[in-house]
Amino acid sequence: MRTFGEIDGVSPGDLFDSRESLAKANIHPPLVAGISGGKNEGADSIVLSGGYEDDEDFGSVIIYTGAGGQKNGKQISDQELDGVNLALAKSKIENLPVRVTRGHKHKHELSPTKGYRYAGLYNVESYWYETGKSGYKVWRYRLIAQESLPTTDYIVKEPTGEYDAPGRKSSTVNRIVRNYQKAKNVKSWHDYKCQVCGIAIETSAGFYAEAAHIKPLGEPHNGPDIESNLLCLCPNHHVMFDNGGFAISDKLELIGIEGKLRVVKKHLINIEFIKYHREHYLKNA
């Protein structure tokens, strides 16, 4: 199974001597391909290795180029939004984190002088196509670092000859780590159809839906990140739900707008969370 997000025991800045050791650590499973992913699941990791002339690396922002259409390192035909290219677009519409690694052949101050350096998690902010330097169509992805990089002290000292004993860097960022798999489960159970209006949003990377927390995460609500605290909603009904536009009765009738919550057997919703939301967000409850 594909792993999204951080890998236990590996920290941003860690060094690897080869693609084999990167793969063994599960940071980037494929041994040759720059993108690890499946078109239905999304992409879990990329490696910047200097192979694509159109890549641009601003550190915490990376403009990455899709795969394909190359022969002997030259772009000789158009790229398609399929395979791993579609996987990276899927990571955008699923809001999945992508592990980014820089190789020594990728010319950048954050690249290691040899081997590979894991850079941390990025999000795909957008994807589009354009005519690359070659004259052929290439797919492009704008990736943003989840934690902005302190450019100087980020470059940890490379232990000479000790690639597999990386130093740790502690982080004190107070970020809420979301469980991507649980969000995806809920969306899949509903076929990406909104539990209020039944609409599934269409994009060039497939259907889009949002997993909305019923009792919010974080202080002071501290709702749990579990399926029974999630709804599958279209963006419109997500905005309304989060901002007092409607709430849900204990019998799953909608309050504030017409209708009843659409349910599927697999997806059990905890009525306690529904009640919490109703008693904190609906203005005239």
Added chain:
Amino acid sequence: MRTFGEIDGVSPGDLFDSRESLAKANIHPPLVAGISGGKNEGADSIVLSGGYEDDEDFGSVIIYTGAGGQKNGKQISDQELDGVNLALAKSKIENLPVRVTRGHKHKHELSPTKGYRYAGLYNVESYWYETGKSGYKVWRYRLIAQESLPTTDYIVKEPTGEYDAPGRKSSTVNRIVRNYQKAKNVKSWHDYKCQVCGIAIETSAGFYAEAAHIKPLGEPHNGPDIESNLLCLCPNHHVMFDNGGFAISDKLELIGIEGKLRVVKKHLINIEFIKYHREHYLKNA
């Protein structure tokens, strides 16, 4: 006119000796009220001054309490989502930045020992109500700092007796500063109705719409942040527009979905931007 966002010549960390000097600097215009704002425009600033027992301050996350229902510093009745309370909720649904200032009476390590310290811009992430410590209903707002605070070096040394000659702290964050007024103009011109489907999303703080950039901001697109590069869209059509779900012809017909873009006279759209979007985002253009 109410100013949203940073004030020229004032930096986070700057100190002020009184509410008068805070008001004079335009950081927080009212002399007594904790919230500066109008229910139709949104709130532009708040001051934490220890007056509300339910306030919680985690530094880069603040749980702030709405105004009203107090007598002699005690909560004696329910608060309403109106006036400045509605203004703060409006800042949430309009995604407006709120200037935050801490006063010496607000017990916190980031508060100054005397006077007031401007903390910088926060966004209202959510609003809800609950029963406060008093037993009465209070409105609550979760504010998140736009730039996460380095907790130690943030506390700049206080110049003794020289509150009005604040030291500057330079910032190197590569953030795209959006023009809030232009986004608001476009949404107002369309009465918050989506230019694709005509729907205006309803929330407890009023109508909600999104100002979508046609040619995106930032590298490598570098679209401008001006009205002729913005569309007023509902969240659903914004997601579709940004992810290849549809594009727009030079005659403003929709491509990929049925219909024609809804227009109003005041809002001139630059066809160059429409073309850029179409030629970079629509998969089968």
